[in-house]
Amino acid sequence: xxxxxxxxxTIRNVAADAIWExxxxxxxxxxxxxxxxxxxxxxxxxxxxxTGTTFVQKEYVxxxxxxxxxxxxxxxxxxxxxxxxxxxxxxxGIPARIPEGGLVRLVDTDGGITMSHDVYMDFPDSLFGRVAxxxxxxxxxxxxxxxxxxxxxxxYFKVALEAASGSVATG
Numbered sequence: 001x002x003x004x005x006x007x008x009x010t011i012r013n014v015a016a017d018a019i020w021e022x023x024x025x026x027x028x029x030x031x032x033x034x035x036x037x038x039x040x041x042x043x044x045x046x047x048x049x050x051t052g053t054t055f056v057q058k059e060y061v062x063x064x065x066x067x068x069x070x071x072x073x074x075x076x077x078x079x080x081x082x083x084x085x086x087x088x089x090x091x092x093g094i095p096a097r098i099p100e101g102g103l104v105r106l107v108d109t110d111g112g113i114t115m116s117h118d119v120y121m122d123f124p125d126s127l128f129g130r131v132a133x134x135x136x137x138x139x140x141x142x143x144x145x146x147x148x149x150x151x152x153x154x155x156y157f158k159v160a161l162e163a164a165s166g167s168v169a170t171g
């Protein structure tokens with residue numbers, strides 16, 4: 001039982017390599033959403049995404065703490081990063097392990113580089129999974145929260161990178 005969200009933003013006058021390097025610096029990733037991000041570490045000497053690298057991200061999604069442990073399935077710097085993992089949420093003290101994943105893409109467009117992030121959460125097809133999905137969607141307004149969470153990250157990257165390049169950040 002999937003929840004999916006697509007977010008994207010166009011970053012002007014910044015090269016894809018610069019976007020990749022900035023966005024995948026764990027310090028900048030954490031700063032992109034300081035109310036919800038609690039840290040990101042890639043388990044390699046560069047502390048950056050590479051195909052096969054595992055990672056740990058601690059964050060809040062829809063007001064629920066998540067300990068996400070994952071792996072970069074495929075990274076093609078600076079264009080594509082596909083990741084998957086399992087996030088452990090606590091629902092009234094009961095751990096809920098939800099498979100999650102995403103695809104980040106940087107695509108050249110007439111207006112600049114469009115950065116998109118498609119994310120998914122795959123709730124188990126079980127009684128517990130259906131209850132957790134209902135709770136996440138209804139009580140926590142999870143789909144809106146996932147969109148806002150991811151869009152906030154992209155907007156941060158746009159504003160920071162365009163300011164550094166001297167561009168004016170507009171929509």
